[in-house]
Amino acid sequence: MSIMCLVDDKQVPLYRVMWVAATPHFCGEEDCIREGYYEIRLEQGESVWANQEERDSMLNKLETWQGGEGIPDDDEDW
Ligand SMILES: [Zn+2]
Structure with a gap:
């Protein structure tokens, strides 16, 4: 599944x-x-x-996302 979620015309990882x-x-x-909109806080x-x-949609994806999957990380042993 995609680790991106479309929010406000932006693909957010x-x-x-x-x-x-x-x-x-x-x-x-x-x-x-922004009234009536939901804030999604990102890093930084x-x-x-x-x-x-x-x-x-974002909550759904976060709940089903296998945490860590898709994160660029050279230390992981796949
Ligand atoms: Zn306001």
Whole structure:
């Protein structure tokens, strides 16, 4: 299976995901363009913003992903 998940027009590698928001973003700002979107936090302080469908897809993939699979790592003994 793919270790990439499409979020907000970006292919995000599963192993870069730190956490996924359980609730949609709300900050109360009138011009907030992220309201109703779910934050997906990546390594190095980056975030991508997923709609509910993308968020669910990401969670599904993370749950079924064999952790470590696909991560470039020369030390692994395959
Ligand atoms: Zn906001």
